[in-house]
Amino acid sequence: MVADFELIVTTKAGRLDKYISEHSDLSRSRVQELLASGDILVNGKQEKASYKVANNDQITVHVPKLVPLNVEPEDIPLDIVYEDEDVIVVNKPQGMVVHPSAGHPNHTLVNALMNHTKELAASPEGFRPGIVHRIDKDTSGLLMIAKNAHARTSLESQLAHKTNKRVYLAIVHGNFKEATGTIDAPIARNPKDRKKMAVVEGGKEAVTHFRVLEQYPGYALVSCQLETGRTHQIRVHMKYIGHPLAGDPLYGPKKTLKGHGQFLHAKILGFKQPKTGQWLEFQIDPPEIFQKKLTYLRSLKG
Numbered sequence: 001m002v003a004d005f006e007l008i009v010t011t012k013a014g015r016l017d018k019y020i021s022e023h024s025d026l027s028r029s030r031v032q033e034l035l036a037s038g039d040i041l042v043n044g045k046q047e048k049a050s051y052k053v054a055n056n057d058q059i060t061v062h063v064p065k066l067v068p069l070n071v072e073p074e075d076i077p078l079d080i081v082y083e084d085e086d087v088i089v090v091n092k093p094q095g096m097v098v099h100p101s102a103g104h105p106n107h108t109l110v111n112a113l114m115n116h117t118k119e120l121a122a123s124p125e126g127f128r129p130g131i132v133h134r135i136d137k138d139t140s141g142l143l144m145i146a147k148n149a150h151a152r153t154s155l156e157s158q159l160a161h162k163t164n165k166r167v168y169l170a171i172v173h174g175n176f177k178e179a180t181g182t183i184d185a186p187i188a189r190n191p192k193d194r195k196k197m198a199v200v201e202g203g204k205e206a207v208t209h210f211r212v213l214e215q216y217p218g219y220a221l222v223s224c225q226l227e228t229g230r231t232h233q234i235r236v237h238m239k240y241i242g243h244p245l246a247g248d249p250l251y252g253p254k255k256t257l258k259g260h261g262q263f264l265h266a267k268i269l270g271f272k273q274p275k276t277g278q279w280l281e282f283q284i285d286p287p288e289i290f291q292k293k294l295t296y297l298r299s300l301k302g
Helices: 015-023 029-034 107-118 149-160 231-242 287-300
Strands: 003-009 040-042 058-061 081-083 087-092 140-146 165-173 180-184 187-189 197-199 206-214 218-226 264-273 279-283
Touching: 015 029, 015 040, 015 058, 029 040, 058 081, 081 279, 087 107, 087 264, 087 279, 140 149, 149 264, 165 231, 165 287, 180 231, 187 231, 197 231, 206 231, 206 287, 218 231, 218 287
Parallel strands: 140 264
Antiparallel strands: 003 058, 040 058, 081 087, 087 140, 165 218, 165 264, 180 206, 187 197, 206 218, 264 279
C-alpha cells in the first residue's frame, strides 16, 4: 500500500478516527470511509474507527486518487424549504438519488443543486458538493445542504456529536405491545450479502428511538428519531425487531403494501445555523402516495 502520510502516536489519544482527523486535513467522515475501505492501517493491520490508539502506534494512511465524475448542472425542480447564505434545506422527492455514483451518473439532487446555485461546499470526493448526510433513493424528506466550508464543518460536527434532530415517519409491518422503544444495535455490511446492511457484532454504533403513532390491521405508523446515521439504519433496525418497513424491496417481505419502495419519510430536521448558532427546525408532510396509504390503512380499522 502506498502511504500518503504516516503518523506515529506519542501518547494515548482516544479513538483512531478522531486522532487522524485531528492530525491531518481529513474530515472525520472521510477518515471513516478510508478505514472502511482498508486504506488506513495501524501497525500494518486494519482496525475499526473506535480502536483506541496507543503510544508508538504507527498509522499509515493512503488517500486514493479520486476519479472525478463529470457532474453537470441539470434543470430539475427543487422543493426548497429554507435557504440562507450558509445552508439549504430541501425536501427530496421519493425516487431521486442524492448524489452521482457509478450506477446513477446524473439526474440526482446534486445535479439539481448545481443548477440552483454555484455556492456549494466542496467535497473531498468531488461528486457530492454540499452533501453532509444522505437519505436513500426511495426515502423522501428533508436534507440539509452546506453552501461553504464553514457550514460543512459545522453541520458534520453536529452530526458527529448528535446535537441535530432527525425524525422520520415509517409504515411498518406488524403491531406493537409497547408504545415506545430504543434500538441500540451495531450495523455493518451484511457478511452474507454485500448489497445489504445488517446488525453485526462489532459493527458501527447505531441507535434509533421509535414511537408508535397509530396501529392498523397488520401494520403500524411509527416515528423514528435517529441518534446515529448509519446506512439503511431505520430499515435495518426495524427489521431487526421484527417490524420491517412496508414496501421495502431489500429488507421487507414480498407480501407488502404496493408503492415505489419503502414507506419512509424524513419529516423533521433540526440543527444550529452554522454562523449564528440559532436553532432551526423544519417539518414537512409525507408525499401523496404515503398519505393515501395511511388513509387506506385507517379505513381497514372500520
